[in-house]
Amino acid sequence: MTSYKELGLVNTREMFAKAVAGGYAIPAFNFNTLEQMQAIVQAAVETKSPVIMQVSKGARNYANGTILRYMAQGAVEYAKELGCEKPQIVLHLDHGDSFELCKDCIDNGFSSVMFDGSSLPYEENIRITKQVVEYAHAHDVTVEAELGVLAGVEDEVASEVSHYTKPEEVVDFITRSGCDSLAISIGTSHGAYKFTPEQCTRDPKTGKLVPPPLAFDILHEIEKRLPGFPIVLHGSSSVPQDEVDTINAHGGKLPDAVGIPEEQLREASKSAVCKINIDSDSRLAMTAAIRKHFDEKPGDFDPRQYLKPARENMKKMYIHKIVEVLGSNNKL
Numbered sequence: 360m361t362s363y364k365e366l367g368l369v370n371t372r373e374m375f376a377k378a379v380a381g382g383y384a385i386p387a388f389n390f391n392t393l394e395q396m397q398a399i400v401q402a403a404v405e406t407k408s409p410v411i412m413q414v415s416k417g418a419r420n421y422a423n424g425t426i427l428r429y430m431a432q433g434a435v436e437y438a439k440e441l442g443c444e445k446p447q448i449v450l451h452l453d454h455g456d457s458f459e460l461c462k463d464c465i466d467n468g469f470s471s472v473m474f475d476g477s478s479l480p481y482e483e484n485i486r487i488t489k490q491v492v493e494y495a496h497a498h499d500v501t502v503e504a505e506l507g508v509l510a511g512v513e514d515e516v517a518s519e520v521s522h523y524t525k526p527e528e529v530v531d532f533i534t535r536s537g538c539d540s541l542a543i544s545i546g547t548s549h550g551a552y553k554f555t556p557e558q559c560t561r562d563p564k565t566g567k568l569v570p571p572p573l574a575f576d577i578l579h580e581i582e583k584r585l586p587g588f589p590i591v592l593h594g595s596s597s598v599p600q601d602e603v604d605t606i607n608a609h610g611g612k613l614p615d616a617v618g619i620p621e622e623q624l625r626e627a628s629k630s631a632v633c634k635i636n637i638d639s640d641s642r643l644a645m646t647a648a649i650r651k652h653f654d655e656k657p658g659d660f661d662p663r664q665y666l667k668p669a670r671e672n673m674k675k676m677y678i679h680k681i682v683e684v685l686g687s688n689n690k691l
């Protein structure tokens with residue numbers, strides 16, 4: 360058993376309380392690689408922001424859970440080395456799909472876990488979330504749950520299949536499950552293709568796709584029913600058009616990729632939404648820099664030559680999110 364406290368990590372309790380009260384959101388960046396971890400820590404230290412470093416089941420399979428845990432511990436020490444006296448870094452399990460996986464992470468240094476029972480029947484979601492909460496709270500680990508289903512790439516966001524969170528269920532769900540934060544579905548979704556062209560309109564001036572707005576009415580209704588309770592938004596990458604254009608200009612093929620407009624995320628950050636999940640934008644920033652480098656310098660073959668600009672591009676994106684979208688800068 361390794362407690363996250365021995366690693367210098369923190370749970371989300373105090374961080375979320377401050378974010379809800381202060382009208383900003385904590386960035387939750389997924390990481391799989393050393394360069395992502397370095398860029399996240401540099402961005403958080405330079406902007407004086409708390410940060411959640413999150414690991415999916417896929418990341419554990421890719422990079423190995425033990426290595427990722429030591430990387431998170433390394434992130435805390437690296438932040439100190441960069442001059443941050445008291446880093447506020449959470450190591451979070453993203454989309455845990457079983458009690459056993461959540462328990463394994465809690466036993467191995469995670470300070471926060473998500474049990475994602477959103478695809479389960481309501482009662483089953485409560486039952487397993489509660490089981491995770493009981494184990495997690497005994498170790499002072501915080502738990503994120505999810506109610507409502509995010510639309511998949513192929514789903515129709517505007518129809519019933521996106522399963523927006525039902526505001527009438529939230530009080531019962533959080534009371535009976537005991538979760539510390541709740542991920543909701545209001546129209547965001549995972550990946551770089553959040554909406555089909557048919558779901559969007561086209562800006563007549565630029566020809567770019569304009570996605571349908573998030574369901575702020577549902578968010579506000581949930582806030583009213585759960586005053587001050589921490590709300591989480593998954594699938595919140597903006598899919599920056601300049602990165603998509605760079606990828607496409609250098610041999611990539613991402614036609615009609617579209618994300619959540621940043622003005623809407625800015626607005627959400629001022630509400631009870633206190634954790635915003637971003638993964639795809641980091642993937643795009645990394646891929647754009649690498650593709651450009653390969654195209655412009657075909658003779659390079661030392662990975663450091665192309666991973667350095669990739670790391671710099673991710674760092675620039677992380678800083679932009681923290682300062683210009685979520686408002687979590689200067690909160691340490």
Ligand code: G3H
Pocket residue numbers: 389415416417418453454549638639
């Ligand atoms: O929500 C999903 C995250 O973007 C993680 O993706 O399962 O491919 O690591 P992944």
Ligand code: 13P
Pocket residue numbers: 389453454548549550551592593594595596597636637638639640
């Ligand atoms: P994006 O695919 O929009 O980056 O969402 C990431 C996410 O929700 C991780 O849980």
Ligand code: ZN
Pocket residue numbers: 453454549593594636
């Ligand atoms: Zn997610």
